[in-house]
Amino acid sequence: MGISMFFVLCSLTGCLALSKVILHADRPFLRVRFMDPAFLKCCYEGVPSNLIWYRQNDSSKAHLVTILDRVEEKYSKNENVHCSNLTFKFVLLEDIGMYQCLLNDTGVLTHGTYMQVYKPMEKTINLSENTKNTILTVEGFLLLLCVLLPSATLLLKSRSLERLEMKKVRQEEENIYQGLNLDDCCTTYDQIERSQAQGPYQDVGNIVEEKEEIQLEKP
Incomplete structure (x- = not known):
C-alpha cells in the first residue's frame, strides 16, 4: 500500500511540474x-x-x-x-x-x-582554375591521340599487307610460265597430233588375212 502511494505521489508531482x-x-x-x-x-x-x-x-x-x-x-x-x-x-x-x-x-x-x-577534405595540391583548365585540355588532346594513332597504324598495316598480297599474286603468275621450254612444248604437241592421225595398233590375237593387206602400226 505504501509503495503504491509513493508511485502515485511521484506521478502527480511530475504532472504538476510538466503542467507548469x-x-x-x-x-x-x-x-x-x-x-x-x-x-x-x-x-x-x-x-x-x-x-x-x-x-x-x-x-x-x-x-x-x-x-x-x-x-x-x-x-x-x-x-x-x-x-x-x-x-x-x-x-x-x-x-x-x-x-x-x-x-x-x-x-x-x-x-x-x-x-x-x-573536418573538410584538404586539397593535396592547390591548383588555380586556369591550371585545371589547361590540364583538362592537355588530357583531352592526349586522349584524342590515343584514339587516332592506333587507327592510323592499323590502316597503314592493312594497306601494306594488301600491296604484299598483290605482289605475291603477280609473282605466282610469272612463275607458272618461268620453267617452260617452247621447243619441248612444240615437240610434245607434234607427237600428240601424229598419234591422233595414225591408224589403230595391231592386235596380234585377231589377224585377218584379206586380199588387200592393211598396214597396221605396231605398238
Whole structure:
C-alpha cells in the first residue's frame, strides 16, 4: 500500500511540474565545420527556472557543459518565453554530442540538439582554375591521340599487307610460265597430233588375212 502511494505521489508531482512548463521545439540536428562558430538554443514557457546545459556523447554519459573562453551562455526573455543561448566561438571535435537543457526547479530536460562537427577534405595540391583548365585540355588532346594513332597504324598495316598480297599474286603468275621450254612444248604437241592421225595398233590375237593387206602400226 505504501509503495503504491509513493508511485502515485511521484506521478502527480511530475504532472504538476510538466503542467507548469511548456517546452518549445529545439533544432534536432546541427552540422558545423571544424573551427567554425555554432549557436544552440533551448526555450520554454512557464515559471523562470535555472537552466543548465548538458552534453551527452557517444559513450551515453551526460557531461555538464563548461563555460569557457570559447563558449558563452546568455539568457533571454520575451514575455513568458525563457531561452538559454549557448554560443561557441569555434567548435572542436570534442564538442560532438547531444545538447539538452535541464530545468533545475522542475527537473525537466528539453528535447535537445545533436551537434556534429566535421573536418573538410584538404586539397593535396592547390591548383588555380586556369591550371585545371589547361590540364583538362592537355588530357583531352592526349586522349584524342590515343584514339587516332592506333587507327592510323592499323590502316597503314592493312594497306601494306594488301600491296604484299598483290605482289605475291603477280609473282605466282610469272612463275607458272618461268620453267617452260617452247621447243619441248612444240615437240610434245607434234607427237600428240601424229598419234591422233595414225591408224589403230595391231592386235596380234585377231589377224585377218584379206586380199588387200592393211598396214597396221605396231605398238
